[in-house]
Amino acid sequence: MKFVDEVRIYVKAGDGGAGAIAWRREKFIPKGGPAGGDGGDGGDVVLEVDPQLSTLLDYRYVREHKARSGSQGHGRDMNGIGGEELVLRVPSGTLVRDFDTGETLADMGPGCPRMVIAKGGRGGLGNINFATSTNQAPRYAQEGTKGEEKNLQLELKLLADVGILGYPNAGKSTLISVISRARPKIADYPFTTLVPNLGVAQWRGERSFVVADIPGLIEGAHEGAGLGHQFLRHIERCRVLVHLVDGANADPERDLPADFAAINRELKAYSKKLAGKPQIVAVTKVDVPEARAAGEQWKRAMARRKVPVEVHLISSATREGLDALLDDVAAVLWSDVSPKGGGRPKKAGRPRASEGPAMPSVPAKAATPKKAAKKPVKKPVRNAVTRRKKAVARRSRR
Numbered sequence: 423m424k425f426v427d428e429v430r431i432y433v434k435a436g437d438g439g440a441g442a443i444a445w446r447r448e449k450f451i452p453k454g455g456p457a458g459g460d461g462g463d464g465g466d467v468v469l470e471v472d473p474q475l476s477t478l479l480d481y482r483y484v485r486e487h488k489a490r491s492g493s494q495g496h497g498r499d500m501n502g503i504g505g506e507e508l509v510l511r512v513p514s515g516t517l518v519r520d521f522d523t524g525e526t527l528a529d530m531g532p533g534c535p536r537m538v539i540a541k542g543g544r545g546g547l548g549n550i551n552f553a554t555s556t557n558q559a560p561r562y563a564q565e566g567t568k569g570e571e572k573n574l575q576l577e578l579k580l581l582a583d584v585g586i587l588g589y590p591n592a593g594k595s596t597l598i599s600v601i602s603r604a605r606p607k608i609a610d611y612p613f614t615t616l617v618p619n620l621g622v623a624q625w626r627g628e629r630s631f632v633v634a635d636i637p638g639l640i641e642g643a644h645e646g647a648g649l650g651h652q653f654l655r656h657i658e659r660c661r662v663l664v665h666l667v668d669g670a671n672a673d674p675e676r677d678l679p680a681d682f683a684a685i686n687r688e689l690k691a692y693s694k695k696l697a698g699k700p701q702i703v704a705v706t707k708v709d710v711p712e713a714r715a716a717g718e719q720w721k722r723a724m725a726r727r728k729v730p731v732e733v734h735l736i737s738s739a740t741r742e743g744l745d746a747l748l749d750d751v752a753a754v755l756w757s758d759v760s761p762k763g764g765g766r767p768k769k770a771g772r773p774r775a776s777e778g779p780a781m782p783s784v785p786a787k788a789a790t791p792k793k794a795a796k797k798p799v800k801k802p803v804r805n806a807v808t809r810r811k812k813a814v815a816r817r818s819r820r
């Protein structure tokens with residue numbers, strides 16, 4: 423299925439129907455007075471999140487969406503029928519802007535599952551409403567008001583907690599296929615992934631988070647090289663980025679530090695905010711000996727930096743290092759989890775020993791041996807015993 427993440431559409435709410443000018447005409451009732459009913463209200467245009475949708479494809483082909491207008495009022499005080507509302511279904515994470523003013527109108531997602539984006543016009547009042555003691559036969563009724571019309575820019579920004587990024591072939595799709603049930607296409611040529619994939623990953627069987635795998639980035643992507651960088655919008659809302667560096671890349675002109683720096687430059691060129699997001703760095707494919715050697719060397723170099731960066735060595739093929747990687751991801755996502763692989767433990771993670779079953783298993787285990795190691799040190803007792811023994815020996819010698 424084609425993936426579409428940006429479209430422009432025109433929406434028009436229904437107009438209100440006109441009120442009627444009519445008179446009550448019945449046998450034996452002379453001068454029956456006004457009897458014109460109100461016009462019906464126009465239908466609204468409503469945006470609604472559909473969790474089944476993952477693309478804006480439907481709006482690529484049908485770009486005009488009009489709700490029905492209300493019908494006009496009738497005689498015998500009959501009101502016109504209201505126009506039905508028009509519901510447009512959009513995927514979660516759709517940002518709605520007014521194309522003409524640039525104003526953001528809605529951010530469709532869990533916080534805003536439904537929104538009236540264009541209000542239908544009001545039906546006009548029939549002449550029955552205007553009868554007064556001094557004007558008992560009003561010869562006028564209201565017109566209905568116009569329904570709102572708007573040019574909308576719909577932009578899909580997938581809602582994921584974690585974004586996986588890196589050069590093409592770095593092993594991004596393989597990783598998401600191993601940590602979640604997503605089954606993206608995987609192949610040993612660059613740009614296998616052409617559209618983002620989403621997966622729900624489990625952390626130690628306790629909690630889950632949504633991961634996005636996006637197409638590979640290359641140097642110059644901000645100028646359109648490769649697939650460009652526009653799909654970075656799908657990781658803009660992620661809370662943490664997993665930056666994969668291909669350990670087994672055979673290109674002599676590339677190496678791990680250069681790849682890492684190039685991708686970070688691309689992130690910066692796209693947005694400073696994205697470049698400033700927490701990153702968890704991993705060298706992939708360490709089941710390949712060359713990848714492991716290069717990875718270990720770079721890991722040491724990164725640890726020696728002024729601001730040391732923890733580098734994970736992972737293999738999606740053997741699952742090596744994946745638990746530690748996910749622990750670090752979890753530590754950024756949830757404040758009560760502290761990282762296992764390294765980095766600064768979060769303060770909020772400390773009182774975990776007294777917590778119930780929801781507490782993360784890793785940090786609890788990590789905390790226990792430290793306390794246990796301190797307890798058995800009872801030096802003063804041993805010294806006292808030795809002193810007493812020596813004194814007894816001295817006394818017996820005398």
Ligand SMILES: Nc1nc2c(ncn2[C@@H]2O[C@H](COP(=O)(O)OP(=O)(O)OP(=O)(O)O)[C@@H](O)[C@H]2O)c(=O)[nH]1
Nearest residue numbers: 590591592593594595596610613614615638738739
């Ligand atoms: N040996 C080994 N090969 C791997 C590992 N992970 C991925 N690969 C291989 O690397 C190649 C690229 O993997 P993908 O997951 O498609 O890489 P990608 O980063 O998604 O690539 P693009 O979608 O093109 O950006 C495939 O042939 C995988 O089988 C790993 O842990 N070990």
Ligand SMILES: [Mg+2]
Nearest residue numbers: 594595614615
């Ligand atoms: Mg891929």
